[in-house]
Amino acid sequence: MSSRLASRPRCSRCNLSRHLCLCAEIPQVQTRTRILLLQHVMEIAKKSNTGRVAALAMPNSQVIIHGAPSGTDLELLSEPGTWLLYPDGPTAPPDAPPPRQLVVLDASWSQARRMTQRLPELRALPRLVLPPPEPGLLRLREPSHPSGMSTLDAVARAVEALEGREVAEPLERLAALRVQRIAACGTLY
Template identity: 50%
Template sequence: MRSRTPEDLAGRCPRCYLPTRLCLCAEVPRIDTRTEFLVIRHNKEKEKSTNTARMAALALSRCQVLTYGAPGERFDASVLEQPDTWLLFPGAPAPAPDASLPKRLVVLDGNWGQARRMVQRVPALRRLPGLTLPPPAPDTRRLRRPPHPEGMSTLEAMAGALAFLEGEEKAQQLYALHELMIDRVLESRGRLGT
């Protein structure tokens, strides 16, 4: 599925980017976390209505979204230097056995190729200890088809990380938001129930 969000957001909510009649904003939970989330979103994801990091940022009290790859803008990797910062990414280096849980989790937002290139092009990302999640169930609903079975949306990955770091109760709120977002996007495309 391809997101076709008008540049001027005509007929769309300026916060959630969904058509105004399907706006999710009133139903987005507010989740307080101990863990800070730093989302590094690829520039090409920024305007997509199917961008799930936008929903995570609306829901999580401690979530910041930075843009990577905008034309003419250099990414400032110094934001990755804070102590106790981990990377949520498959194959990231395992933390030291005696490491405490992260206080801050970096999440890459983009398609698989974009995320992989971010890791390749930003050496500071490769130095962070990593958190790797188990793959989702094969019958998991999707907004976009992942390139491999372990793939998941940014919102799903953040929910999985939150379950690991702070418990299922908080994570379930993000999983429910993901399901609601899928319903609304499919409805906006006239495909709900398919």
């Protein structure tokens, strides 16, 4: 790959190459559940980062950076009614009220696993466990974990589980559009 292609200018908002920019397509999805994206510091600059796109689409969301030199304020994780989206661990009782806030880890699987191991605030949270993704889910690459999917896909599926298909559909369409645009251009995103 030439250096000219490797250094294509990116959109400062969605972080994709400008020719793939999704900003005009990003919906505004109103949710009752607050989505708190706990983003690993190594995800910030990645072109593949979909947590940024999820946050742009959801006014009732917030991104907190984990691993920054200045430290991370984890006080929000202790708010009552907070759950963690994670594929295993202590699930909430079936009769529990739905979460008011859902923590979503925006990280690779190994980073997410280390975050849950190292942060007692995360270990204490009840879990929302999603079933593994359907075989037809559009992806750019095979996940490293059986339940693996992009952060945007995970948020869409969690919103569907908590608030219904109608609320989640714009997020699902956005995730599919992102994959389609990138796939149509090959690896140059």
